[in-house]
Amino acid sequence: MNESIYTHIDLARNYRNRKITNILMLSLTGVTVVLAIIPLVWITVYVILKGGKYINLDLFTRLPAPMGMSGGGVLHAIEGTFVMVTLASLIAIPLALLAAFYLLARPSTTLAHVLRFSTDMLAGIPSIVIGLFGYAVIVVTQKHFSAFAGGIVLAIIMLPVVLRSAEEMLKLVPGEMREGALALGSPEWLAALKVVLPAAAEGIITGIMLGIARAVGETAPLLFTALGNDNYEIGRIIRDGIHYHQSLGQILGNIFGQPADALPLTLWKYAQQPYQERIQQAWAVAFVLMALALGLNIIARVWLAYRRRKLYG
């Protein structure tokens, strides 16, 4: 065949069809973007409208009022969330990072494969099952519910989230960077800490924020581990500890050894109660949770953009 392909093609019609298809597809993507944004906007606006008016200082500084009486706040839940998420982060983040570094340094060993597989499996286990596990292993053994048990369970839930994203971010760092450090005679751990980690820092921090956001929002696993505690107040625990000359260990024991409440847990409990004020407070807590999640996200993004501009101009 020696003639041109254009003797077999109606170019003008082909172009027209492609143009029409292009316009159609672009419009479709535009529509779907709007559809995807609607739920987020709707939920945010709704929660703000319903919960915003019940936000007051009392909410953040007072313990709950006795059943049926008005007033009070959710200080116990705020402190409970804070204590448990901090404990969870202190356990999960170093573990996840170390594991991610191992996957970076020895990616093809059997252990690495087992690690990846188990992480993926763990990520898929429903959080309530993990809570049940925490109940069976910690609560039953200690014979009481505690913030400690809640923190451990949250750590288990956070671990796969942080590990996965940390591994992905470390993989994105060009291998040449790490090899450069090793070629200078640096031991592997130093190369990982001083060269690879800073390069992957932004992404890893984002992963950590995601993990924290997840831990803050978990309710089911705390049902059988932290249980709930209307009187949880760290300030009082510390004051009492000093007053009764308790050791640091005892004070810490009191902070972690008691049952504790958490924001989503409190929300769940209040939403079911017949008292109007409790329901209002539930909406306020929803507002706080949403603000926390959005706030964490926005801070992460702003910080990332600032860092990017500083590094890359």
Added chain:
Amino acid sequence: MQPQITFQPSDTANLAVKMALNNLSVYYKDFRAIKDVTLPVYEHRVTAIIGPSGCGKSTLLRALNRMNDLIPGARVEGEVLLDGENIYGAGQDVVDIRRRVGMVFQRPNPFPMSVYDNVAFGPRLLGLRKKAVLDEIVERSLRAAALWEHVKDKLGQSGMALSGGQQQRLCIARAIAVEPEVILMDEPTSALDPIATLNIEDLIQTLKENFTIVIVTHNMQQAARISDFTAFLSMDDDRAGYLVEFGPTVELFTNPKQKLTEDYITGRFG
């Protein structure tokens, strides 16, 4: 080895000008990457663009088929004429321009599909469906790219399973399949070994019978070997690329008119 003298100086008068750059400047936001370049691209000839790293050779090449449009903040001043019409003019169809001015990239980029589908991609895009015709096109393009003998029994194999040199020839076959008028090549052999490089260079000599070729290369010897005309670009003080000298390759390499050209060719900088 003496470079083949493929044309005589007096031929310029009889050569058709396929593309022409008139006072072309390329900007990335406020930064001027290419400053005021004017040069012709003669039909059925190989025009090489040489120059030190970072002087804007690739940017200049990409301006010829409006690939810079893909970069946010990129804009041009001046004209790029294809058969007399400014491709940056209002109402120009970018899609059609890219059909007529094809491109082969530095690193071979075969699509994740079979060899046959790679080459047939372009024609299928244009609406060609008849299998018999597609078969002919694929064979014809692969023959023109000197790849047919290697792959004729393995047309169903993935394009990414070929060696580097073969992948690049596949990309050339893919570009040829839509019968462009001009083929732009951005350092097509810099990622290949010497033997594959020689193969591609021979291929370029045969291709110019049917196409007009513009090739960017950082390898001066390659430019001297395969091109008919050479444009020497350099970077001035505000990091903008500008045209130092343009002329028939033989003249530019044996009798450069600019001192900078002579310095570059003799290796005093670059």
